[in-house]
Amino acid sequence: MTSPLAYVIPILVDIGYSWWRMLAALLLSIIFSWAVGVTAATNKTAEKIILPTLDVLQSVPILGFFPVMIFAIIAVLPGKPGIELAVVFLIFTSMAWNMAFAVYEAVKAIPREFVEMTNDIGMSALGKLRHLYIPASWPKLAYNALVSWDVGLFFLVSSEIITLGNSSYSVSHGIGVAIATYAAQGNYIAYSEAIALLLVVLVITRALFLRPWALWSEKFKTAEEARAERPDVVYRSYRWIGEKAKAKVFYNLQGIGLIFKPFSRAARSINRRLGTRSTFVGKLAVIVFSLFVLALIIHTIFLGIVAFHPIFQLSFWLYLAHLERKVIVALAYSFIRVWGVYAVSLVIGVPLAIKAALSEKLYEPVSTATQIISSIPGPVLLPAMVVALLTLPFRGELVAAIVIFLGSFWYIFFNVLGSARTIPKPMLEAADLYGIRGLRRWKDIYIPAVMPSLVTGSITFIGGAWNTLMVAEYFAVSSSSGSVVLTQVGQGIGKLLDIATYSGNLPLLGLSIISMSLLIVAINLTFWRWAYNYTTKRFSYNV
């Protein structure tokens, strides 16, 4: 048995590898955000193309695309550099879209007079970028990077673990690799050390890099923004992400409308000919149909790369239909799983967040603790959970639920915490004055007050949850005797995606991704849109 200390250096080296990927992705995201965000905000034509594109990219569960991405990148750039690039690119895709929106919004929000002033004094385009657009985008960019870091970390660890499924598609160093390897070897001392060290490095990174950066960026705020009273940066960033997600739900409509204008026009003329009116359901049907067509197109192109000929054969389409049946069943299981965990998160998160926000004694310690816990990427705890829950029935379900919970709970918690913290004092004083307490106080004061934020957090929760499925529902590590499945659920879209990836079943992979994206977008457009409209109309107290 080696000394426990012997693992410290290798683990730190692994963390170093992971951190380089994170930083490279972050840097890439910042440059991308400036380029795309500023262009979209300053050019009307570019805006029309960039916004819907970003939005579509943001709405799809990116993790599902990772295997495809690896195949594509490795085809161009074989070997380790290709894999490294694929991992960095994956993290980039989890960080960049929100940050690009952040820059876009920041530049859009620059008071018109500032832009006119630079025109009036004859400043060059490069000068504007340097002296106006980039500085003005710092605050939103930095807050956003805080959350992006958490999300990116989840993707980093996941990608390092996922790639382990097939050694030719895997990185050889990284904290995810280390954790998965130690777990596979049953080396729980090294495993615990790895998690502890990861946590330490994480806290240090936050304290010495991300937080100071966010605080530094405050000086780039325009005066009006700075005056408003503000909660802690972390809540601000979570809330902001939530706001984005909310806006996204609406933007989806515009974006899709833009892409599918020809389709909807055709549908309208069909409707007219049939004498039916264009209802919401009708529109939705058109959207779903159009998305399906787009999916088919993408899928066809995608298949065309791998196998050109089968698409002309009926048997192939029958095979696809057979696969789609499997996909739909898997989706139904996953849907129940995601929404089940969502219900549990509501029951735990809402009261906890409100209690913590309103108590002076609890607020500081709870917010500090939750900020640290929230930054742990859920997948690293998987192996420990598998062991801890070994004897329990439904172990796979439990593990999946916990991973989903750890990945998404924070969106609800921090959104509600931030919003409960800013319940207007007079409202609470009035409640005291009229003796509203106990259950009534929750029902009539607290819950309605946090409702809009709760919906915000919920939309993000569900979006995030679908992304975690690929890790939550199926988890295999490779060992000397081949691949060992540590945990899995009975059925689920994440599991299906994993299996399709490992077995190289590209039609199944494509169908799964497309079907899942479709379902998510459909729910966004119907349920969440309604919930958002309803709650903002009904529960907003600053009308």
Added chain:
Amino acid sequence: MYEEATQDEGQPQEETSAVLLTVKSISYSVQLEKRVLDVLKDISFSVNDGQFVSIIGPSGAGKSTLLRIIAGLVRPTSGHVYYRDQEVARPIKNISMMFQNYALLPWKTALENVEIALYSNDQLSAKEKREKALKALTAVGLSGFENAYPGELSGGMKQRVAIARALVLEPEILLMDEPFSALDPLTADHLRNEVYSYLINPQSPIRSVIMVSHNVEEVIELSDKVVVLSPRPAHVVGEIDILLNRPRDKKSFEFYTYVDQVFALLT
């Protein structure tokens, strides 16, 4: 004492001083979803060398848009703006603008905020730019504050930084969009004459000022000529020459005669 302009003709000019700026039948409309909204309709007036001209009108009448058209920041739907004989189709060096909320970059010091106006000037060295900016700050009485950020300055001081930035380009015409509206009334009252003296003095490069405002007393206190606009679509309902000696006594009978005249045109 004053002349009313006819709408389509511009206004009669005193032939004694040169015309520095001419606004000639400017119209401006915006395309809304379903209809066209006329904002400005056939506006003409001119500004003589040495004149302080104010444009006054009800809020929402498009005064600021008119000022931006004069600055070359916004293109009119029809009509032209001439600086001497040169048409203003884009921002030019001889016309500078001071914005309503001053548009000071919060992340740059007072000095840097003045200096950015010189960034695109290739003929000056970095040191010369700095010296010029310092001189401009000193001219508005802000020496000693060059390293302060806008957030650390009072409203009046911010306004002076904005003036310094406008002055450093040495324009002949300065456009001011509601220059006192961002200040509290007491400060604004106190600063008006001071601002006038920064702008119109023998050392100043500025020869004429065009100010947009909705405050009648402010306008009478500062202007040589007042152009009164109607509600939307805005057109010129009258021009009044203010023939009072400076500094003006706001309590005098003559002063109030002018106030009444402007109000009569506005309502």
